[in-house]
Amino acid sequence: MLESARSRLKAWAAAGIGTAAAIAVAGVLGAFEARHAQVPVLAPANPIETGQWLLQPVKAYVSSEKYIYGTLRKPGAKALVFELDMTNRTATSTKDYFELLQANQPTIDPATKPYIVLTRDGTLSPELHPGMTERMAYIWDLPDGAAVPASLDLNVMSKIYKQRDNLYGLPGWFNPSAIGTLDVPVGPAPDNAEGQP
Amino acid sequence: MRRLANLVLLLVAVALCYGLQMSKPHYADLIGPIPVRGKVGDVVVGRSFEVRVEKVQFARKLRADRYGETKVLTTGGVWALVTVEFAARDASTVVSTASWRGPTRLTYDHTERLSFINNGFLPVTVDPGLQKKARLVFEVRPEEVGNATVLISSKLLAALDSQAEISIGPVAASSDGMPAGTVDTLDLTQPVDGLPK
Numbered sequence: 001m002l003e004s005a006r007s008r009l010k011a012w013a014a015a016g017i018g019t020a021a022a023i024a025v026a027g028v029l030g031a032f033e034a035r036h037a038q039v040p041v042l043a044p045a046n047p048i049e050t051g052q053w054l055l056q057p058v059k060a061y062v063s064s065e066k067y068i069y070g071t072l073r074k075p076g077a078k079a080l081v082f083e084l085d086m087t088n089r090t091a092t093s094t095k096d097y098f099e100l101l102q103a104n105q106p107t108i109d110p111a112t113k114p115y116i117v118l119t120r121d122g123t124l125s126p127e128l129h130p131g132m133t134e135r136m137a138y139i140w141d142l143p144d145g146a147a148v149p150a151s152l153d154l155n156v157m158s159k160i161y162k163q164r165d166n167l168y169g170l171p172g173w174f175n176p177s178a179i180g181t182l183d184v185p186v187g188p189a190p191d192n193a194e195g196q197p
Numbered sequence: 198m199r200r201l202a203n204l205v206l207l208l209v210a211v212a213l214c215y216g217l218q219m220s221k222p223h224y225a226d227l228i229g230p231i232p233v234r235g236k237v238g239d240v241v242v243g244r245s246f247e248v249r250v251e252k253v254q255f256a257r258k259l260r261a262d263r264y265g266e267t268k269v270l271t272t273g274g275v276w277a278l279v280t281v282e283f284a285a286r287d288a289s290t291v292v293s294t295a296s297w298r299g300p301t302r303l304t305y306d307h308t309e310r311l312s313f314i315n316n317g318f319l320p321v322t323v324d325p326g327l328q329k330k331a332r333l334v335f336e337v338r339p340e341e342v343g344n345a346t347v348l349i350s351s352k353l354l355a356a357l358d359s360q361a362e363i364s365i366g367p368v369a370a371s372s373d374g375m376p377a378g379t380v381d382t383l384d385l386t387q388p389v390d391g392l393p394k
Contacts, residue, residue, distance in 0.1 A: 092304040092306070093296070093304065118287055120271060121268065121270055121271075123309065125305050126309040126310055129337070133273060153353075164225070169225055170225045171369055197349070
């Protein structure tokens with residue numbers, strides 16, 4: 001009886017010490033800092049590197065044109081357009097840019113998916129090719145009667161490369177996380193309205 | 198002594214496992230496409246289709262018809278246009294993907310900007326005994342043109358299926374960095390097989 005109580009105590013102590021050691025090691029390795037880390041504020045004038053993309057913000061504006069780069073609006077509806085130069089930094093063509101920029105705007109419902117358009121000819125979400133910079137437009141439809149925001153507040157996301165994922169053992173980009181916030185002033189709509197398909 | 202022997206055995210097992218992990222092919226390599234190699238002019242025979250590259254042309258712009266309206270497609274690099282002739286082997290099949298792999302192994306997928314054309318471009322339905330011509334169009338960086346390989350397969354993830362790998366060979370560069378013989382505009386409105394539309 002006494003023997004079994006002693007061995008049980010030993011086991012508990014071993015488990016407790018082991019757990020404490022594991023938590024201490026995780027703490028030393030920085031497992032608890034990531035949760036509280038503040039993402040930096042990115043300057044719109046500078047190029048932004050994410051895992052797969054090199055981004056150069058160009059301009060943001062609100063447009064009430066019927067066609068913006070080939071995307072159709074209802075009469076009277078407005079859209080918030082953010083143009084930027086995107087360069088694919090990876091070795092293969094990809095269109096993994098749907099989660100790249102996430103709007104934080106109070107006027108834009110975060111569930112609203114933007115149109116992502118190649119400004120060259122209005123192709124909707126084409127693959128971008130390695131090392132070829134293209135001007136892209138993210139176009140968010142604004143809700144009816146929404147006020148024109150003074151600035152566009154974005155979360156810039158990045159993914160990490162894994163040579164082998166856990167499911168298929170294939171290479172890929174995973175685990176999106178915010179690398180910074182970007183605040184782009186919303187300017188006047190450009191005069192040369194283009195985009196009639 | 199016995200403890201030491203156990204330790205040595207453990208270390209040997211670790212070394213063996215590490216060696217196997219480093220030297221053996223991974224899942225992605227094992228189930229990857231099976232290459233069938235050839236060069237321009239050869240008939241490359243895969244599992245379900247045969248393909249012969251007739252010619253390779255380069256252009257700064259492409260002209261194409263979209264809903265009865267002529268569009269000119271520009272590019273930040275150069276358009277590579279590969280005219281091919283397909284045939285199915287013993288059953289009708291569809292050839293749906295192609296990529297351009299440059300000398301530095303950057304991989305440029307078939308362009309998605311011409312998806313509004315549905316005749317003579319990928320995906321191509323081919324039938325046994327009936328040759329069918331098609332155009333493969335890639336948007337590439339000018340320095341990725343020489344000694345490139347065109348990869349053609351029936352479907353996107355050609356796991357354990359054959360993939361035609363046709364080497365283009367060296368391409369001379371002109372003084373402006375563009376490949377020699379680059380024309381200003383290539384007309385895609387003409388049918389590829391010379392037959393009326």
